[in-house]
Amino acid sequence: MSEYPSILLEQAVNQMASLPGVGRRTALRLVLHLLRQSDQEVEAFSNAFTRLKKEVIYCRECHNISDTEICPICGSARRDHSIICVVENVQDVMSIENTGQYNGVYHVLGGIISPMEGIGPKDIEIDSLLERISKGGVDEIILALPTTMEGDTTNFYIYRRLQNAGIDIKISQIARGVAVGNQIEYTDEITLGRSIVNRTDFKG
Amino acid sequence: MSEYPSILLEQAVNQMASLPGVGRRTALRLVLHLLRQSDQEVEAFSNAFTRLKKEVIYCRECHNISDTEICPICGSARRDHSIICVVENVQDVMSIENTGQYNGVYHVLGGIISPMEGIGPKDIEIDSLLERISKGGVDEIILALPTTMEGDTTNFYIYRRLQNAGIDIKISQIARGVAVGNQIEYTDEITLGRSIVNRTDFKG
Numbered sequence: 001m002s003e004y005p006s007i008l009l010e011q012a013v014n015q016m017a018s019l020p021g022v023g024r025r026t027a028l029r030l031v032l033h034l035l036r037q038s039d040q041e042v043e044a045f046s047n048a049f050t051r052l053k054k055e056v057i058y059c060r061e062c063h064n065i066s067d068t069e070i071c072p073i074c075g076s077a078r079r080d081h082s083i084i085c086v087v088e089n090v091q092d093v094m095s096i097e098n099t100g101q102y103n104g105v106y107h108v109l110g111g112i113i114s115p116m117e118g119i120g121p122k123d124i125e126i127d128s129l130l131e132r133i134s135k136g137g138v139d140e141i142i143l144a145l146p147t148t149m150e151g152d153t154t155n156f157y158i159y160r161r162l163q164n165a166g167i168d169i170k171i172s173q174i175a176r177g178v179a180v181g182n183q184i185e186y187t188d189e190i191t192l193g194r195s196i197v198n199r200t201d202f203k204g
Numbered sequence: 205m206s207e208y209p210s211i212l213l214e215q216a217v218n219q220m221a222s223l224p225g226v227g228r229r230t231a232l233r234l235v236l237h238l239l240r241q242s243d244q245e246v247e248a249f250s251n252a253f254t255r256l257k258k259e260v261i262y263c264r265e266c267h268n269i270s271d272t273e274i275c276p277i278c279g280s281a282r283r284d285h286s287i288i289c290v291v292e293n294v295q296d297v298m299s300i301e302n303t304g305q306y307n308g309v310y311h312v313l314g315g316i317i318s319p320m321e322g323i324g325p326k327d328i329e330i331d332s333l334l335e336r337i338s339k340g341g342v343d344e345i346i347l348a349l350p351t352t353m354e355g356d357t358t359n360f361y362i363y364r365r366l367q368n369a370g371i372d373i374k375i376s377q378i379a380r381g382v383a384v385g386n387q388i389e390y391t392d393e394i395t396l397g398r399s400i401v402n403r404t405d406f407k408g
């Protein structure tokens with residue numbers, strides 16, 4: 001006999017436990033929670049995911065998740081279309097939007113170059129970024145990728161591709177240094193070291 | 205504009221975040237994970253819950269989740285049907301089964317009496333427990349409810365109901381004391397105090 005009193009229950013737990021970071025014990029708790037909800041509620045829960053999967057659209061311009069062919073940001077006349085912020089994924093767009101500090105548009109790569117995970121330049125939206133830039137009207141791209149080896153590799157790859165294509169626009173990257181509100185003594189050595197080397201003028 | 209770039213995405217995140225202990229940030233991460241899976245996988249994920257909800261059966265005898273009218277435990281001739289272990293929920297049955305120390309049958313109350321949460325005796329499977337016992341053939345019930353105020357209240361309520369019904373069977377409860385492998389100094393005072401008062405004979 002299986003550990004579970006019901007095969008249907010076991011299958012539901014298996015599915016829930018397939019989510020990253022959800023263990024089998026948590027999965028069982030979540031499934032039994034769902035089972036206590038009404039038929040309509042469980043239906044609504046399940047439908048949300050199948051509907052998203054079936055009907056989701058990726059913006060033709062920036063490749064962000066969207067309900068329309070062109071996402072609201074790319075479609076907005078109030079955004080500055082001459083600056084493109086290059087990010088890894090949807091969450092990063094949301095995080096930058098939440099800062100309220102950026103009024104340009106985005107380009108969502110959908111990943112970063114990672115030989116360890118077998119992700120090469122062709123697996124992410126780099127070609128489409130170059131196409132977009134070569135159409136003209138773009139003055140600057142801001143590289144806002146993770147400050148990791150993979151992020152740096154991807155940054156450098158994009159830089160080289162632009163060079164090779166003879167495209168001469170401003171390329172910037174998000175500032176790196178000690179995070180606002182952090183204690184110096186708890187900042188890691190590499191960040192702290194670089195923040196001294198790359199110190200900026202004090203505007204008093 | 206909503207925080208999310210897509211209404212479908214937002215709805216999926218809302219549903220995922222409706223699960224207990226799942227915050228909105230985690231929900232977004234889980235939904236985007238699902239979105240990277242194949243159509244078939246998302247379909248299988250969603251169907252598991254609607255199917256469970258629609259087709260689940262609660263055992264007519266013990267009220268545990270089951271695929272059949274009578275669950276495998278209640279239907280087994282190898283189990284001792286004269287002992288009923290009374291538990292709060294499905295997880296508790298699974299936990300006790302995992303110990304391999306119990307060969308009787310179960311009765312799943314589906315909750316415990318909790319005036320704070322508005323759960324009274326009529327909301328849980330106590331009447332069906334008394335019916336089951338009054339049919340005869342039961343020599344002992346083991347109360348294996350949580351060792352909390354609510355658990356104790358429910359234990360006492362069941363005890364009184366059996367007394368009032370003139371049913372004279374052995375009523376036992378799971379042993380309470382210092383958990384195996386625990387340090388004395390880290391055991392809470394109430395548990396430690398009671399474990400001294402209720403000390404058992406040392407079988408050397």
